[in-house]
Amino acid sequence: MPLSRSGARIKRRTPDAAGNGVVFLDRRLPLVDSAGPLLRKAFPDHWSFLLGELALYSFAVLLLTGVYLTLFFQPGMDEVLYEGSYVPLRGVRVSAAYASTLHVSFDVRGGLLVRQVHHWAALVMVAAIGAHMLRVFFTGAFRRPREVNWVIGTTLFLLTVLEGFAGYSLPDDLLSGTGLRTALGFILSVPVAGTYLSMFLFGGEFPGDAIVSRLYAVHILLLPGALLAAVLLHLQLVVRLKHTQWAGAGRTNRNVVGKPMFPQFTAQSAGLLAMVAGVLLLLAAVAQVNPVWAYGPYRPDQVSTGAQPDWYLGFIEGAMRLLPGFETRLWGHTVSWNPFLPAVVFPLVFFGVLYAYPFLERWITRDRSEQHLCDRPRDAPVRTAVGAAALTFYGLLLLAGGQDVVARLLDVSVDRLTWILRVLVLLGPLAAFWLTRRVCLALQERDGERLREGDETGEVRQSVEGAYREGHRPVPAEERFVLLARRPVRPVPPPAERGASAQQRERLKAVLSDWYYRDQVPYPDESPPGTGESRPEGQEVSRRTP
């Protein structure tokens, strides 16, 4: 051991194994420095911000289980004699795709479990996307500068639904074949191009022998690739634009306060991943999904009762069941309005409105400023009411998608239930709009009252004159800040004197903006929230660049 000048022994510090490992890695993979700012990024802490991650982790599970399924699944439609262990179907001629799905389910170790995890993960992923989208919508997190990320999100939604439909069609069982037959009806209903399009997609007359292998390529290559690229872009934008946050003391439009990405947020997020995987495994182990052996192989001349698509396509099915069937002859072509309107036009309009919504709202409100604070839904009553109306419409269509099952459960005739649902689908959204707007205004009224008079203490005092008075205490400062964080109303002013058409457009904008903004109960002392910043313990603060 070396000695110091004074003769004392010097003990050298030997770097520990982990430190050595980091240095070794950093020399060869110099990403640690550039990852530094990312690792310190603040991620606001709120349960509703976990919904996007729920979608992300279901997607990760789908990728993993999907790869396992590709090891055994065969996408061919050529006929084979089924010889596997599922006795009731032994000796039956089925397609190679169907036989391999039975093989995965009954003869591959863990195959049925993985297939069920895959299917459950698909159902959960679409539900998580829906909930995440609603969170973004109701909090106004799509406003500037996140409009493009909303557009990418809507694309993710569309791609996932298509991916789910392609997967559902792969096993070539009676249910998936019926789904394909229904899709054929949609395609054929497209005027002029429908027949050519169907011939092109199915490679000839339905069902042909090409569709499963084509959908297989789409399902395991094209769509997952597109999804993966879009998810990465989506997340990159979340990081670059920084996350929105709920207003609070120290949390303003100019900063973002939250857990640092590493280690706190990473640990929390890894926990969520483990929970998602665990719950999906549990579901797959105890709850049967898509028992294709019970449905039997697809035969074009058969269909079973109670056949349903996966839940996320139920609203299109519902729209078809509610619209009466009628046709028109136009220029020598027959236009079959059902399914053309509910299954082709309606989804196009639905996604068109979704894509356009941030720009539509911006056009109406003329709000060009950057918004990084989440709106409380009550503070944007018209937006919240529009969302509630859309949800009611969607929910009723979904219910209509299973109207035969509901009719059996409630013991009413399918015809009567269809008529009731037709009326509800028209009136329900209007009622939901009206009710939600009233509830938002009532909640604003209550907030205003709290700000003016404070919270009730529950004590009643009698003055010397004999009058009774309720006791009140001021709203706590933190809550006061949250209540006052809403944006001040700025309706578009009426048009200035200009050309007739320009003036008409301006007037329309002014009317719409007044309609959008009118619903704000004034609060006392409504001034923009202060920008005083504090840094709560264990939290990271990132400043937003203007």
Ligand code: HEM
């Ligand atoms: C968002 C992503 C995905 C969704 C929503 C999805 C959805 C589905 C659904 C609903 C099924 C029918 C399952 C069943 O038979 O019950 C399926 C089957 C299948 N998926 Fe996916 N999937 C996705 C990604 C993937 C990926 C990335 C792969 C492969 C790399 C894959 C490979 C397969 C295979 C091979 C089957 C047929 C196996 C079978 O049905 O037994 N999937 N998928």
Ligand code: HEM
């Ligand atoms: C595969 C589907 C999707 C995945 C994996 C995904 C993932 C995420 C994640 C992890 C976040 C950050 C955490 C959070 O706010 O929840 C996020 C934020 C965001 N997502 Fe998605 N998302 C998906 C679909 C969508 C859809 C359908 C939309 C809207 C139509 C959307 C719009 C947004 C927006 C605007 C943000 C930023 C929100 C903010 O800063 O507050 N995403 N997404």
